[in-house]
Amino acid sequence: MGEPARRLGIRDVAEQTGLSVSTVSRALNGYSDVKLETRRKVEAVAQQLGYRASFAASSLRSKQTKTVTFMVSKPWTKFVDPFFLILLDGVELALQAQGYALQIIMARQYETEFEIIRNSVERGRCDGLLFGRTRPEDERVEWLQARGFPFVTVGRTDKSDHDWVDVDHYKIGYQATERLIRLGHTRIAHLMTPLRYTYSKHALHGYRDALEVHGIGHDPALEIECYVSRKTGADAVTELITRGVGPTAIFCGNDVIALSAMEAMHKFGIRPGPDMALIGCDDVPVAAHVGLGLTTFRQDLDALGMRLGRMMVAKLNGDAGPHQQLIDAELILRGTDLPQTGGRAE
Amino acid sequence: MGEPARRLGIRDVAEQTGLSVSTVSRALNGYSDVKLETRRKVEAVAQQLGYRASFAASSLRSKQTKTVTFMVSKPWTKFVDPFFLILLDGVELALQAQGYALQIIMARQYETEFEIIRNSVERGRCDGLLFGRTRPEDERVEWLQARGFPFVTVGRTDKSDHDWVDVDHYKIGYQATERLIRLGHTRIAHLMTPLRYTYSKHALHGYRDALEVHGIGHDPALEIECYVSRKTGADAVTELITRGVGPTAIFCGNDVIALSAMEAMHKFGIRPGPDMALIGCDDVPVAAHVGLGLTTFRQDLDALGMRLGRMMVAKLNGDAGPHQQLIDAELILRGTDLPQTGGRAE
DNA sequence: CCGTTTTCCAAAAACGTTTTTGAATATGGC
DNA sequence: GCCATATTCAAAAACGTTTTTGGAAAACGG
Numbered sequence: 239m240g241e242p243a244r245r246l247g248i249r250d251v252a253e254q255t256g257l258s259v260s261t262v263s264r265a266l267n268g269y270s271d272v273k274l275e276t277r278r279k280v281e282a283v284a285q286q287l288g289y290r291a292s293f294a295a296s297s298l299r300s301k302q303t304k305t306v307t308f309m310v311s312k313p314w315t316k317f318v319d320p321f322f323l324i325l326l327d328g329v330e331l332a333l334q335a336q337g338y339a340l341q342i343i344m345a346r347q348y349e350t351e352f353e354i355i356r357n358s359v360e361r362g363r364c365d366g367l368l369f370g371r372t373r374p375e376d377e378r379v380e381w382l383q384a385r386g387f388p389f390v391t392v393g394r395t396d397k398s399d400h401d402w403v404d405v406d407h408y409k410i411g412y413q414a415t416e417r418l419i420r421l422g423h424t425r426i427a428h429l430m431t432p433l434r435y436t437y438s439k440h441a442l443h444g445y446r447d448a449l450e451v452h453g454i455g456h457d458p459a460l461e462i463e464c465y466v467s468r469k470t471g472a473d474a475v476t477e478l479i480t481r482g483v484g485p486t487a488i489f490c491g492n493d494v495i496a497l498s499a500m501e502a503m504h505k506f507g508i509r510p511g512p513d514m515a516l517i518g519c520d521d522v523p524v525a526a527h528v529g530l531g532l533t534t535f536r537q538d539l540d541a542l543g544m545r546l547g548r549m550m551v552a553k554l555n556g557d558a559g560p561h562q563q564l565i566d567a568e569l570i571l572r573g574t575d576l577p578q579t580g581g582r583a584e
Numbered sequence: 585m586g587e588p589a590r591r592l593g594i595r596d597v598a599e600q601t602g603l604s605v606s607t608v609s610r611a612l613n614g615y616s617d618v619k620l621e622t623r624r625k626v627e628a629v630a631q632q633l634g635y636r637a638s639f640a641a642s643s644l645r646s647k648q649t650k651t652v653t654f655m656v657s658k659p660w661t662k663f664v665d666p667f668f669l670i671l672l673d674g675v676e677l678a679l680q681a682q683g684y685a686l687q688i689i690m691a692r693q694y695e696t697e698f699e700i701i702r703n704s705v706e707r708g709r710c711d712g713l714l715f716g717r718t719r720p721e722d723e724r725v726e727w728l729q730a731r732g733f734p735f736v737t738v739g740r741t742d743k744s745d746h747d748w749v750d751v752d753h754y755k756i757g758y759q760a761t762e763r764l765i766r767l768g769h770t771r772i773a774h775l776m777t778p779l780r781y782t783y784s785k786h787a788l789h790g791y792r793d794a795l796e797v798h799g800i801g802h803d804p805a806l807e808i809e810c811y812v813s814r815k816t817g818a819d820a821v822t823e824l825i826t827r828g829v830g831p832t833a834i835f836c837g838n839d840v841i842a843l844s845a846m847e848a849m850h851k852f853g854i855r856p857g858p859d860m861a862l863i864g865c866d867d868v869p870v871a872a873h874v875g876l877g878l879t880t881f882r883q884d885l886d887a888l889g890m891r892l893g894r895m896m897v898a899k900l901n902g903d904a905g906p907h908q909q910l911i912d913a914e915l916i917l918r919g920t921d922l923p924q925t926g927g928r929a930e
Numbered sequence: 931c932c933g934t935t936t937t938c939c940a941a942a943a944a945c946g947t948t949t950t951t952g953a954a955t956a957t958g959g960c
Numbered sequence: 961g962c963c964a965t966a967t968t969c970a971a972a973a974a975c976g977t978t979t980t981t982g983g984a985a986a987a988c989g990g
Binding site: 591593594605606609610613637638640641642643644645646647 | 975976980
């Protein structure tokens with residue numbers, strides 16, 4: 239028999255405070271043309287009533303959502319790559335400091351990513367977009383650029399005129415390979431992350447350049463592309479062993495591949511480290527605790543995330559750009575980067 | 585000098601098709617009072633123009649967002665617990681099938697969770713809410729119940745009249761403990777997840793009940809609460825060893841704790857398994873590959889997620905409920921659940 | 931062939947804000 | 961004391977949809 243439970247609206251605050259709706263709105267949104275005393279009263283009443291502006295209404299009228307969407311891709315979430323998660327933390331921090339909210343959305347597969355982006359952008363569900371796993375020719379980037387919608391990517395593309403942050407995978411590939419060469423290795427395999435991603439190519443170039451600089455030619459049989467499920471690091475190791483192409487060291491594109499590779503080595507009775515040097519990338523939590531400790535590269539993801547967030551905010555505030563940031567990874571020496579022994583069985 | 589680039593609106597579709605705005609809306613939303621031929625034409629034009637309804641406008645008018653928010657807590661994202669991530673996959677699948685979108689939002693700490701929920705609900709940013717890490721007395725649950733806002737939790741509270749899905753941690757605790765007792769152990773420690781969470785208490789009860797049923801009293805010195813950073817599983821093991829309370833087996837509330845415990849054991853020269861039986865919970869990806877293989881419990885998270893999603897949809901569709909689902913975990917026997925040897929040094 | 935129902939569409943109201951515009955009052959300079 | 965300006969607020973328009981309401985034309989029943 240009661241009221242039909244209307245939504246608590248700005249009108250209620252206006253009535254309760256004896257002011258007009260417009261004044262209440264301006265008071266709550268921090269405009270300067272409202273007396274301090276009035277603002278106080280409005281805030282008090284709003285607080286007491288528990289009023290908050292309807293998101294739909296305010297974003298319809300003001301044409302901004304004060305929200306940034308980060309799109310994550312499924313393959314990574316499945317195999318629980320900490321990469322994006324830790325990144326998100328920094329992003330959120332940076333956005334929040336400027337009054338923006340972060341909202342995360344999952345994409346089941348690459349084909350749907352584009353659709354998700356279109357939907358988010360065309361329906362006006364966010365003011366800016368963040369995503370990773372960029373490809374050299376990335377249709378998402380092209381579409382967003384054409385529309386002039388604000389976005390920052392984690393990773394580069396072939397186009398250079400958009401905002402991005404990225405880890406210097408070229409340097410990682412170069413440093414890892416050089417480290418292994420210095421340890422006396424000459425037959426160094428590279429278990430690559432999927433080459434469709436730009437960063438995989440960067441790592442590959444670093445790897446090849448390091449070999450070349452030291453007078454070692456690269457051998458296609460030692461370069462194997464790995465995937466999350468189809469062909470894992472273990473599969474690649476099996477391939478290397480059974481084919482007898484005889485590497486004595488392996489540089490893996492990421493730790494998941496390295497971990498998987500280590501597992502296969504155990505099956506073959508090969509000790510990661512002493513029998514087969516190994517360097518990974520990402521420094522996943524278990525890397526330090528597996529076997530002798532996996533030598534790998536650590537990235538300051540918190541910093542990367544913060545930069546990502548700040549770049550987004552800058553763009554949203556009208557800063558033209560393009561802003562681009564390349565950050566270095568740090569080589570974490572542990573137990574698996576051992577010298578070439580030569581005295582191995584076989 | 586061109587047009588000021590107005591947003592593409594439903595009006596444009598109406599003009600292009602020669603119909604009224606209302607008819608276009610009804611056509612696009614699948615109402616039955618529009619001729620098939622007309623609907624086709626509208627859809628074609630909308631498609632061609634690339635029109636999509638403004639989210640703000642449509643949700644303002646229709647009072648629904650067709651969106652469900654899942655709130656994840658930071659501690660878990662930091663330590664990259666795959667738990668919620670895999671869960672999310674199932675949730676998304678179930679929601680999407682019913683035309684709902686899933687949006688994820690991070691909470692930096694528990695204090696902000698409540699604020700985030702209030703903001704999402706009061707500003708009308710979503711139609712339903714999903715979250716985990718429930719506590720026996722959970723203010724989030726109470727507040728949402730009082731407001732009558734649709735939500736489903738992952739985990740139970742002391743109130744029984746709301747929707748939830750949960751893993752039967754009582755049974756896990758009971759089974760793990762019983763397994764260790766059957767192996768001859770009588771001094772069985774329990775490294776607990778934080779007791780503020782309901783599920784930790786369930787596991788503890790299962791542990792204690794199993795002991796009691798087999799005539800073993802529980803020893804407070806063997807029950808140690810572990811946290812993600814402050815007091816880890818390693819710290820707890822150190823405490824157990826240095827205090828000399830002499831357990832021969834440990835049941836850990838989750839695998840992260842177990843992994844950390846194993847690390848400490850190595851420091852003490854204790855072999856997980858032979859010297860100290862160990863059972864974890866969650867079956868994180870590395871569990872199978874660490875040492876002898878960690879014996880643990882696997883939960884069908886995909887199924888749990890799907891149920892969670894379907895429950896949410898049911899609630900959104902007006903199904904009264906309450907719906908509650910308890911799912912069993914499966915004991916995965918690997919290498920660390922070994923019999924009591926008795927012949928250990930000291 | 932007339933009255934009734936069904937089918938299909940359009941006009942207008944409504945959603946809850948923010949922004950624009952304007953106006954009353956207070957303040958300042960001289 | 962008067963004009964110009966600053967301060968503070970209110971009325972009304974606008975945002976882009978969906979929903980409500982109504983009405984014309986078509987189909988139907990007898």
